[in-house]
Structure formats: structure tokens, C-alpha cells
Amino acid sequence: MDIADLLGPEGPLARQIPGFAPRLPQQRMARAVDATLEEGGLLIVEAGTGTGKTFAYLAPALLSGARVLISTGTRHLQDQLYHQDLPVVRRALKSRARVALLKGRGNYLCRYRLHLLEQEGRLASRAHVVELQHIRRWASRTQCGDIAEIADLPENSPLWPRVTSTADNCLGPDCPWIEECFFAKARLEALAADVLVINHYLFCADLALRETGFAELLPGVEAVIFDEAHQLPDIATHFFGRSLSGRQLTELARDTLVEQARDAADFPELRFRAEALAAVEAVVRTALGTVERRALWREVADQPAVQEAISQLTEALERLREALKEAAQRGKGLESCRRRAEDLKQRLALTTGEERHSDAVCWFETRGWGFTLSRTPLNIAPTFRTRLEAQPGARIFTSATLAVGESFEHFAARLGLQDYAALRLDSPFDFARNTLLYHPPGLPEPASPQYTPALLEAALPVLQASRGRAFLLFTSYRALREAEAGLAGRLAYPLLVQGAAPKAALLREFRALGNAVLLGTASFWEGVDVRGEALSCVIIDRLPFASPGDPVVQARIESLRQRGEDPFRDYQLPQAVIALKQGVGRLIRDVSDRGVLMLCDPRLLTKFYGRAFLDSLPPMPRTRKLERVQAFFAGACNRPERGGA
16 A cells, blocks of 8 residues: 555544544655655655654654654653654554654652662752652552653652763763663663654764764664754754853762762862862853853953853862862762763863854853853754765754745755755645735834833734634743733733743643733744634734844854855744744644734734745735624634735
8 A cells, every 4th residue: 555545534534533634735744754664765744734754754764664763852842753643644544563662861769869868868948758659659550761751740849850970970881770770771662663752852962972982872764754944953953062050060060079978988088179169150151241141252262250150160170170080999889970070171162262163152041050161063963964874864944934935955955955855735724815924114213212012902802803812922021021910900801821830831821710810921922833713813923933142043143144145034034934833833733723813013014034034924814804803702703804914
């Protein structure tokens, strides 16, 4: 049977999956994926919302006979793929392919570090004691150690970093708990799998390790399918850079104190030097300024207070490294701390050194009481391409948002992809009948201080017409906070705000309420699936251009100008187009969904580049009349106006 027939009206998926609807775009994608898995090479597929791209690549992957790696954009999608979608398709196809799930080691309980925390016995609050008891009970019964199993423990709990391991603090084969290591067991299962589900973070971490000459994390495979591939360039950029955070320093100092008390109690100097490092971490944070900031390192590098703080930190790391070198033979934990001290000292020199080459940028970020120093490459394309070419086979990149207009060149260039086949599939949803795109008239330019208040005044009657049931998506936290204050007491519907609760909890409440208005920023622009009437309106405040004040964006703009390229045309505009498509994609998630998209930014209609955004959107009727929005929600005819006015 042709692979497309498997997804057709008489195929096994239609027979065994309730509500399965055959879709021609899905079948076209399945054929293209099947051919690439058979012949090798590169395939880029943009599959619009509703295409069913997951089944379109799972079916050929399970039947290919090849060892296939599927990499997703987020751990949430990874869990959905492994626990929900894969079992369904396997049963329908009667596939005997062995499947496995592998996440980064930080997603698995580390019994050794849990043991150290219990021995240390120092917790900051009674709430943390309760959380630790919860973790203990779970640890006694879990089979895989995946911390995602504990849904009622806060994701930002400070206990998680203390009961999980990282590449820095993992003892590897020297760990006394290695026989019970959940990550090691998951990796063994991954080695035996025919289809392995991972995420982009783990894939890129593996590439970065290979680049430094260390052992591979992931088994060799014949094909890789990247879902949510639009996230891959930014994630890869992070992993090919280097960074040093105040948290890493704090954890090194704390772990050293624990190991010193355990294996070197007669070496008090080691404890003094660990405590000194912890103290210097606060000095660096103070020197970088009291306000939260994200800026180029060169903006503060010459300040005397910063120079003195970095000098103290360098000395404290070196003194601790020397003491750990002397104590390392006493225990594997102390040896691990010695390696970490050496690595952090190298990172410090790299992230605060002179930028002798234009291929990387040094920058820093301060947030709360913490800080991060980073060195980020400006162009990962050569490195990424080299790594892909080192392992021949099929490489498939897919997402709902990869193209700018009809072109994939921007995405391909960021990863160095060449000689690729491309397929662009429009959404099968009937946008012409089920949606309306509203441009509110009379708004000032987005740079105006009156912009957000004017936007809210334009949004209120739309929210009244939609009876809540809306996302308001913002490009900055500042605008979100301004909107939160501006809407307080003015809505007849529940108001949910990003940050008030974990993202998953907010979405559950939004769905349950059925008439809520949710204010969100970047994390709600993508990877959010609310089907049905609960989400009937999406309002986007501005075109999502990356801030030119962001240090990495700023450095990329400078680098492109130096090479004689146009930063706006070649970088800023295509990035913003792809980001807007993600936000728009929240509106229609099912064939029966209906809704209004309100794009507020007047530059869509007044600037030459507005056409690039509009041409990349689904074919939605457009209006500037509030009356049409009200009629749409009242169930009136949704035919396009004459002239598209």
C-alpha cells in the first residue's frame, strides 16, 4: 500500500482512530517524508495548522525499517508525541518498531544528589521540607525517574536543581548509585530503539559535546526528523556558545561544602575557599548594577567596580581549584567539583575576554539576584552543516512556520542547509469562511507612549463582542503589565495574566472557564493548543521584531552591515514574519474553530514591509470596521467586503 493510502479514507488509521479525517496535504507530506527516508538527503516542509504533520512523518518513520530520531521543540511536545501519538499510530499500523523516549539528564531524578540533600538536611522553608517529602515518596515508586511525573510540584522549585544532575556535576560511571541511574537506563533503552524521541535541546547538546571531542550522548541513527524546526537555529546558537551564571558558582560552592563535610572534614581550608567563592558571586552581581539588564559586555568591561569584581572571582575560582586539586583524590564528588572549578574558570575568561573576532559576541544579563555571562556565536551555519554532513542519511525539518512568503532561504541559511528539497503545504482549514482579520483604525505609531492605552480602547469592544474567550499577545513584559493595569476592573470576564501561575495551570483554567481573557508574552505565542470556542479571538499588539537593543541582535546587525548585507531585509524582517505566523497560529486549531484575529500594529498597512507579513498569513478576509467584527461574533455572514476594505 502506498504510504499516502495508509492515511486515506480506507487506510488503517481511518479504520482505527475515531474521528480521523483524511487530508490531502497530510498525504502529500507523508509521500515526501517516505521518499526522503528511502533516498536520503534534506527535506524542509512547512505544514500549515491542521495538516496533521505528526502522523505524516510518524507513519513513514515506523515503516521505514531505518533507525529514526525524532526531535521536538519542547519537552511538552516530546511527551505528547511519545505517550499519545506514537502508540496510536503503532497500533493502527501494527508496527513492531521499538520506541523510546530520552530527555536531558536534568529531567531525571538523581538518587545520588537526593541522598546528598537528605544528608545535608538544610532547607530554606517548611514548604521545601514538604516538597522534599513529596519527592521522596515519588522516588520510592517511580520506574523511569522522569520529573514530569510530578505534576503538582512547581516547575521553578529550588529543589529540582538539587535532586537532578547536570553535565557539570554528574559523576558518571564513578557514581555510587550508577546501577540505579534513571538517565543511564533511559540511554540504554535509547540505544536499542528503532524510533527515538528526543528534543532539540538534547540534540544540540550532543552536537556541542561532539564539537569538543567528548563522547556522543545519542546513538547513531540513519534519519533525523526535526519537528517545530523553526526553534532549532536559536537553540543551536545557545549550545554552541558558552556561559557562566551566578547559579553555577553557587551550586559549585554548595556542592563543595557537602563533599568536604563528607570526605575531607579535616581540610577546613577547602570549606573557607568554597564560602569565599559564594561571597564573591554577590560582589559580581552588585558590580553589574542593581537594575535588571541585558547588554553587551563591552558596555561595562572598563568600569573599575566590574574589573575588580571579575578579578576577585577569577582569584576565588583559582584558589578553590587549587584546594580541590589537593582534595580530589579523597572522593569522586570532590574530583567532580575540581573539574567544574576548572571549567568555570575557563568560561569566565572566555565570556569576559576581548572580542578579537567578529564571529561571537560577549554579553551579560542580570535578573533578580542572579547574573549570566555569555559568549554567543553569530553564525552557527558552518558548524551545524559540518555536524550534519558527518553522519549521512535523511534529515527532515518541519514546522507550521518556516517560510517567508514562498521562500525557505532564511531558515535554511541559518542552519547552513544546502541542496534541500522543499514542500510548502497550506492549512486545510477554511480560513475564508471561519476567520476574520481586523485592523483597528486610528491607532498611533507603536513607539508612541499612548499606543498601549489606545490599543486597549480598541480591544475592549472586540472583547465584548467575543464574550471574552481571547488571548492578548504582547511583544514585551512592559506592555503586558501596562495592559494588565489598563484592563483592571473594566472587563466583565475573568482576566488571567502570564506569571500569576505556571503556564500549564493558566491554560487549564482558561479552558475550564470558557470566557476568560489571557494576557501573555513570548511563551504563549507558540506551542499552545486551545481548541473550540474557549479561544475565539487573538489580539496581537505589535509586529514581533526582535529588540535592536538585545545584545545578540545588536551584534548580528553590526556583523551583517560589516559584510555589506542588509540586516533588516536579511535578518530582522524574516525573523519577525515567522514569529507573527506562530502567534496567528493560536487562533484556529480545529476544523470547526471560528475566530477573529486583531492585528493592531498600523505598520502592517503603512510601511512597505507590511506586505511581507500579510502575504505569509492564511487567506483571511480583512476589515477595518468594528461592525463587521461584531457581526462575525453575532453569527452574521462572513463574506469578504468589496475591495477588501
